[in-house]
């Protein structure tokens with residue numbers, strides 16, 4: 001090939017916006033990030049996304065650049081590029097792709113998907129599950145996000161809420177979730193969830209621990225204590241792993257993926273401690289045929305913006 005085709009991927013997060021200029025084989029040529037500052041309103045956020053993209057336009061020949069992919073929270077319509085109900089951004093309805101396109105210095109095709117779907121496509125296109133046509137991606141960080149590829153196709157659902165596993169209530173009398181419901185999976189399977197489980201276990205006084213309620217019980221603190229062998233911290237991570245096992249079982253029963261890829265800050269940091277209890281729980285909950293060949297992998301993509309770039313090649317092929 002005389003030149004490498006490239007795409008720009010943008011991951012729009014509640015805290016920061018990350019952008020990467022990525023080649024067709026997943027190599028990152030440039031990466032930038034800025035604060036989202038969503039409280040300044042959607043137009044200011046669209047300005048910042050466009051500024052990141054415009055800043056990368058001169059880095060490659062115009063004919064090399066195929067387009068822009070954006071991963072966003074909320075219900076994202078890949079056909080219209082409209083984002084609805086992105087609670088963490090305070091967005092009710094924003095025309096994301098047309099808003100960014102109108103701010104670019106040159107015309108480019110832009111595609112948008114829910115952030116976890118973009119990550120699933122990133123794994124499928126460049127990542128650890130490259131070419132795997134039946135896969136689920138679960139991102140465990142400040143929340144729990146899910147995306148799925150079935151028969152090589154990204155699944156959105158009738159109302160764009162497919163794989164919203166973070167807001168599946170596992171315990172309707174559980175903790176209040178940001179969505180307004182109670183006991184959603186992300187109230188236990190997330191950084192916030194790990195802190196909540198730890199607090200609950202401290203109150204039961206059933207386990208020895210170096211932690212106490214006067215600390216903020218940040219997930220990294222709990223994880224560090226678990227790595228030192230702290231019994232309560234290990235029990236908290238095991239409980240979170242069991243809840244994750246229920247989500248694995250549901251994914252296996254509904255979609256029968258061959259691979260589940262785990263990403264997100266906490267998912268990667270606690271991977272080795274979470275997966276054994278999750279698999280044990282899964283063995284109690286679903287058919288052997290749905291789980292016996294299932295592989296659970298760590299995400300190897302350096303940034304969700306790389307996954308967003310994969311949208312460009314995915315949509316161009318369709």
Ligand SMILES: [Zn+2]
Nearest residue numbers: 167177179184
């Ligand atoms: Zn919820």
